[in-house]
Amino acid sequence: MRPLFIISLLIVIGIIAYRNLPPEWDPAVPLDLRAEPGLMTRVKVSRLAREPEACFAAFAASGMLLTRVPDRPSDVSCGIENAVLLPSSVRVTPRGPTVTCRVAAAWALFERHSLQPAARQHLGTEVVGVRHLGTYSCRNVNSAAAGRRSQHATANAIDIAALLLGDGREVRLVRDWHGDDAEAAFLRAIRDGACRWFRAVLSPDYNAAHADHFHFDMGPSTVCR
């Protein structure tokens, strides 16, 4: 067979295959945040992290209501764009923190596909609430006087201090991270699970500034520690 014929044949096969992709494989179809993660999920998550409209489309396609937060421009690199009140299936304390849509999407995936499975596996219960230490704060990394802006300066991050369980227990990072009991295993599973969805995940293993919380963000740097 001639090379031109083979190339044409491959193109035709490619077009037919693309047109018959199941929705979860089709990169143009919005991500269903509730569906079991598949091979294309990561690709779609990185797309919605770049394209706010793809992010809002994912929530709409998933039947999940969002409360938009108006854009707030800033001339000191602390602006808020494409933000929402964090949607959660569990109680969030303090209530209704503002986050970027991409943090909200990563959170929805994390909660459903990592947090609750980890609670069931390690503690035999569900998470019913989370306690956070904030999402938006106009400051630099580690609150340093100089240096680059924190992802918190654009509401592109969330700090988690504790998880409340269905049986009334509270798992706190500052107390339960170190050890070899089920609570410590649960917290490590949360950290590892969060790394599937967020771009940066910092735990007490990272440094002393994170001894009492997880930091999750959707900024440009990737780290999982």
Ligand SMILES: [Zn+2]
């Ligand atoms: Zn943080």
